[in-house]
Amino acid sequence: MANIEKILLPDVGDFDEIEVIEVIISVGDEVEKDDSIITLESDKATMEIPTSFTGKIKSISVNVGDRISEGTVIAEIEVSETVTDESEVTSQPDLEPEPPVVEKPAPEVVAASAPETVKSAQLPPPVPVSDSDSNKVAAHASPSVRKFARELGVDITRVTGSASKGRILKEDVQNYVKSSLARSAPAPAASGIQVSDAPVIDFSKFGDVETKALSRIKKISGAHLHRSWVSVPHVTQFDESDITELEVFRKSLAKEAERKGVRLTPLVFIMKAVVAALQQFPDFNASLDASGDNLILKKYFHIGVAVDTPNGLMVPVIRDVDKKGIYELSAELAETAGKAREGKLMPKDLQGGCFSISSLGGIGGTQFTPIVNAPEVAILGVARAKMQPVYQDDGSFKPALMLPLALSYDHRVIDGAQGARFTNYLSQVIADMRRVLL
Numbered sequence: 001m002a003n004i005e006k007i008l009l010p011d012v013g014d015f016d017e018i019e020v021i022e023v024i025i026s027v028g029d030e031v032e033k034d035d036s037i038i039t040l041e042s043d044k045a046t047m048e049i050p051t052s053f054t055g056k057i058k059s060i061s062v063n064v065g066d067r068i069s070e071g072t073v074i075a076e077i078e079v080s081e082t083v084t085d086e087s088e089v090t091s092q093p094d095l096e097p098e099p100p101v102v103e104k105p106a107p108e109v110v111a112a113s114a115p116e117t118v119k120s121a122q123l124p125p126p127v128p129v130s131d132s133d134s135n136k137v138a139a140h141a142s143p144s145v146r147k148f149a150r151e152l153g154v155d156i157t158r159v160t161g162s163a164s165k166g167r168i169l170k171e172d173v174q175n176y177v178k179s180s181l182a183r184s185a186p187a188p189a190a191s192g193i194q195v196s197d198a199p200v201i202d203f204s205k206f207g208d209v210e211t212k213a214l215s216r217i218k219k220i221s222g223a224h225l226h227r228s229w230v231s232v233p234h235v236t237q238f239d240e241s242d243i244t245e246l247e248v249f250r251k252s253l254a255k256e257a258e259r260k261g262v263r264l265t266p267l268v269f270i271m272k273a274v275v276a277a278l279q280q281f282p283d284f285n286a287s288l289d290a291s292g293d294n295l296i297l298k299k300y301f302h303i304g305v306a307v308d309t310p311n312g313l314m315v316p317v318i319r320d321v322d323k324k325g326i327y328e329l330s331a332e333l334a335e336t337a338g339k340a341r342e343g344k345l346m347p348k349d350l351q352g353g354c355f356s357i358s359s360l361g362g363i364g365g366t367q368f369t370p371i372v373n374a375p376e377v378a379i380l381g382v383a384r385a386k387m388q389p390v391y392q393d394d395g396s397f398k399p400a401l402m403l404p405l406a407l408s409y410d411h412r413v414i415d416g417a418q419g420a421r422f423t424n425y426l427s428q429v430i431a432d433m434r435r436v437l438l
Helices: 143-151 170-184 216-231 244-252 254-259 266-280 326-342 416-431 433-437
Strands: 003-008 018-023 036-041 045-050 054-060 073-081 108-111 234-242 286-288 295-297 303-305 307-309 312-314 355-359 378-382 386-391 397-410
Touching: 036 073, 143 170, 216 312, 234 416, 244 254, 244 266, 244 397, 244 416, 266 303, 266 326, 266 355, 266 378, 266 416, 266 433, 303 326, 307 326, 397 416, 416 433
Parallel strands: 303 355, 355 378
Antiparallel strands: 003 073, 018 036, 036 045, 045 108, 054 073, 234 397, 286 295, 307 312, 378 397, 386 397
16 A cells, blocks of 8 residues: 655755755656656755655655755655665765765766756746756756766757656667767768757746847848858957058049049958968868868959848959959949849859958957858958057057958868968058069
């Protein structure tokens, strides 16, 4: 005949007055011996407390936020299989660092920087630790198995358990990793990263909100940028270029440009300097082939230029920059940017780029890290130029207009030394455009 037993908090080592951060069970639940029933958190660890009985939960005596100690009644259970000798309980703590030796039943413990929230599929959601945790799918696994999964970068909620009641074992995690690797093997260029679904949060509970749909351009460019970010190992090299003389030269051409019906901007000079650098360092004017084993070197110089439009960022391509003068480039750039803002670009206007430039100098900022526009292998970010003192060889300082440069590149193709040499050469060319003739 079934009887009622109290589930008490066992000895948890050196911890005392530990906070309850999750109640996993609810009244009426059927549990088995060693099933986790609550989660505790100290300043050093998160602990799942198992039950020593099999049966049905009749009442629960603790709530989230309570602080409890050894011997505190957690719940009452109508047992169908009674453990009469506490020494028969074999669950041992999984501690990090080494756990203290205890003779009484001990919880499974895993060192953690933040508590993990676990939900039973049979239960109403417990009070979450954070918004991101509140949407996790139930995963029945011991802390040691969870720790093993975290070390492998596996989302435990995606693993199917093979043990009783769907409990996840270490072997299940290993099999999940093997199957994931097998699925990603045919795509060498892909990252194979498993990303958890974004949490669904009701922001209206915090205050007034308004929902605004993303523009079509942002949806398309967002997916492309995300794919580039996760599949391309990014490195960003920073440098500066003294454009004091370039600005003097550009302003001296202002009247001539006006007669030609164009406006000269620093960007057209930077485009010509970039072509000179690409000619000097051809690996930057390239793309990896589909296998990821070969580099396709391009003999043409089509430069993508990021344009800020009312509907989002677009990167139209200016072709054959090496064959055009600064006035012709200025006219074409103005016309192309106008089409982009009016939504009149054709698909061919966005294709065939070798290298991209994103210039935020007209808006402001000191530096930023642009995302490589794959399948290109590099992109140049240009921020606002700033007048600042520059140290001279004779020990004096002189004012100079310094232009911040940020080169992001695909580290599979470009190494750090190449990146530094490229930006160093580029900054020299921008500082003295006569080098374009060399």
